[in-house]
Each structure stands twice: as structure tokens, then as C-alpha cells.
Amino acid sequence: MTLLHVGILDDLANDIVAWTKGAARSEEVLPEIASWLTELPVLAAFLGKSDKLIPLGGGRVMGLEVDVPQEVHDYQALLLQGLHLLLDDLGLDNIDDFILSSPALGYRSPRWVPHIAVGKARTRHEPVVEIAPVAIEFGDSRIRNRQALPLPGDSGGVGPPR
Incomplete structure (x- = not known):
């Protein structure tokens, strides 16, 4: 489950x-x-559940909408507040407009829907599908592709550690 999507760092920097x-x-x-x-900060492991398959990305992808504990929503809100502070420190104005318009961030809505993408939709306008409830166990939060982050003091592009 993606708690905060920042896209490809070089693309975000360019935006x-x-x-x-x-x-x-x-x-x-x-x-x-x-x-x-x-x-x-790391979000500790948690349990979620899903009972519906929903269209995502303008209907191009399907995902399991996941009910998560309140602390997961609180953590995601904390991440977004932190992103606001980072962008403010970098000199951006109209930060909400930037977040919603940055191609790297890829946000289409200011509302976060906890989900797990499960594949391409059969048709562009696939409806919500009720499914038998399923329990889902999530591990501690982590940065996907952490190894691709620039090293401290590295002013070059994103890539594997040198």
C-alpha cells in the first residue's frame, strides 16, 4: 500500500x-x-480488510479498497503535512495546487483512498465490485527503492549508491 507517492525523484525535482x-x-x-x-518516521505493522474492488487512475486500474485503522490515516496525514513543509522550505507557493498538478506526484484528488492496486481494468469504466471480505496484513512502512536515493552530499541525479 502506498502511503505517500512522490514519483521519480528527478521528475519531482524538475517539477x-x-x-x-x-x-x-x-x-x-x-x-x-x-x-x-x-x-x-516508520509506521508499525497493521491489519486491514477489504470487501470491494474499485477503479483507480481514472478507471484504468483496479484496486482493493482497504479499511485501515485510524492511526494509518493519521500517519498519512502526517506525511502530507511533512510534504507541505518540505515544499514550503524549497520555496514553492500554492503548494496544494502544485501537489495536484505535479506529473511526478500524480495526484488526481486531494482525498487519499487506502488501496492495493491489483491490475488493469477490463474496461475503462469498470464499476465497484463487492467481494467476500479479506483480511490483509501490512508490515512496517518503508521507502520503496531506498537504494536509489542520492547519497548525502551527492548533487547528481538519483541512482544507486556509489
Whole structure:
């Protein structure tokens, strides 16, 4: 389950540079984002459940909508607040507009729906499907592709540690 999607870091840095009209520079933005990501607190393992399959991504993907404990919603809200602070520190204005318009972030809605993507929809307008309830166990939160983050002091692009 994705708790906060930031996309490809080079693309996010380019979106930030474009939004600030070059006031923020990519070689400064990338290490800031990487540092922020590595300092995020870990959400402990939790249990969820699902009883419906929903369309995602404008109907192109289907996913299990997952009921999660309130602490997961609170953690996700904390991540979004942290993203706001990071973007403010990087000199962005109209941060909500940036978040909803950044191609790297890819958000289409300000509302987070806990889900697990399960595959391509058969048709573009697939309806919600009720399913037999299923319990889902999630491990501790982690950064996907952590090994691709720039090393501290590295002003180059994202890549494997050197």
C-alpha cells in the first residue's frame, strides 16, 4: 500500500524547479527530498480488510479498497503535512495546487483512498465490485527503492549508491 507517492525523484525535482521558475535548483532539491524521505518516521505493522474492488487512475486500474485503522490515516496525514513543509522550505507557493498538478506526484484528488492496486481494468469504466471480505496484513512502512536515493552530499541525479 502506498502511503505517500512522490514519483521519480528527478521528475519531482524538475517539477519543483519549473514551479519555482528556476529559483529552486535541481542539484539542491534532490538532496533535500532524499534527506526528508530518509528521516520519515516508520509506521508499525497493521491489519486491514477489504470487501470491494474499485477503479483507480481514472478507471484504468483496479484496486482493493482497504479499511485501515485510524492511526494509518493519521500517519498519512502526517506525511502530507511533512510534504507541505518540505515544499514550503524549497520555496514553492500554492503548494496544494502544485501537489495536484505535479506529473511526478500524480495526484488526481486531494482525498487519499487506502488501496492495493491489483491490475488493469477490463474496461475503462469498470464499476465497484463487492467481494467476500479479506483480511490483509501490512508490515512496517518503508521507502520503496531506498537504494536509489542520492547519497548525502551527492548533487547528481538519483541512482544507486556509489
